[in-house]
Amino acid sequence: MASRNYGQYCGVTTALELVGERWALLIVRDLLVGPRRYTDLKAGLPRIPTNILSARLKELQEAGVIHRVPLAHCGLVYELTPYGRELEDVVLALGRWGFKGMGAPGADDVITSDSMTMAFRTAHDPDAAADHPPTTYHVHIGEVALTLHTGPEGLRIAPLPGSTSTPVPAAHRVDGEADLVFAAGPGIRSLISSELAPADALADGTVHVIDGDPALLERFAATFHLEPGAREDAA
Numbered sequence: 001m002a003s004r005n006y007g008q009y010c011g012v013t014t015a016l017e018l019v020g021e022r023w024a025l026l027i028v029r030d031l032l033v034g035p036r037r038y039t040d041l042k043a044g045l046p047r048i049p050t051n052i053l054s055a056r057l058k059e060l061q062e063a064g065v066i067h068r069v070p071l072a073h074c075g076l077v078y079e080l081t082p083y084g085r086e087l088e089d090v091v092l093a094l095g096r097w098g099f100k101g102m103g104a105p106g107a108d109d110v111i112t113s114d115s116m117t118m119a120f121r122t123a124h125d126p127d128a129a130a131d132h133p134p135t136t137y138h139v140h141i142g143e144v145a146l147t148l149h150t151g152p153e154g155l156r157i158a159p160l161p162g163s164t165s166t167p168v169p170a171a172h173r174v175d176g177e178a179d180l181v182f183a184a185g186p187g188i189r190s191l192i193s194s195e196l197a198p199a200d201a202l203a204d205g206t207v208h209v210i211d212g213d214p215a216l217l218e219r220f221a222a223t224f225h226l227e228p229g230a231r232e233d234a235a
């Protein structure tokens with residue numbers, strides 16, 4: 001169990017005692033993408049001190065949120081338990097809420113394959129996807145390269161072959177050619193929030209189409225969308 005104890009009998013209190021310590025939910029976020037080795041988790045959270053990562057993993061195991069299991073060709077990996085996977089809706093809801101308060105990235109901010117995977121899962125609109133034929137996108141954001149396959153059957157996201165050494169669950173793998181290949185920087189947030197129309201994103205260089213029909217960027221923007229919102233400044 002985590003060392004923090006609020007001394008209150010409440011479900012929210014218990015949840016915070018289990019996963020409210022710093023870095024804990026980010027570990028959960030990355031494990032929602034798939035099983036991870038210790039080295040994978042450290043690489044995905046480059047600023048976490050090794051002693052803190054070890055402590056959080058121990059606490060999450062003791063809380064029944066994660067466990068260690070053998071995985072072929074990878075050895076022992078950390079994986080969410082069924083109890084831990086129940087945090088998925090919580091993490092996605094936090095992502096939607098946090099998106100409203102995001103500003104421009106800081107000079108030292110990084111993105112990772114796992115963080116962007118969860119960002120696209122957060123932004124995915126299944127109703128909009130169901131209105132379109134199945135579509136596969138190859139998206140390059142900085143050094144992150146992902147395949148997104150979306151349509152009436154749902155969403156699958158996986159790193160592009162050769163772009164990662166982390167385990168990819170079979171259910172997440174995406175085969176076949178992409179309908180649209182494009183690159184973008186942090187400005188893709190403006191496209192997802194509809195603050196920038198797809199045509200404008202192409203015109204000003206926020207998005208660069210590498211291959212495929214640029215008109216499909218309209219479909220992408222309709223399928224991956226979040227309300228930007230705004231935080232009120234403190235008085």
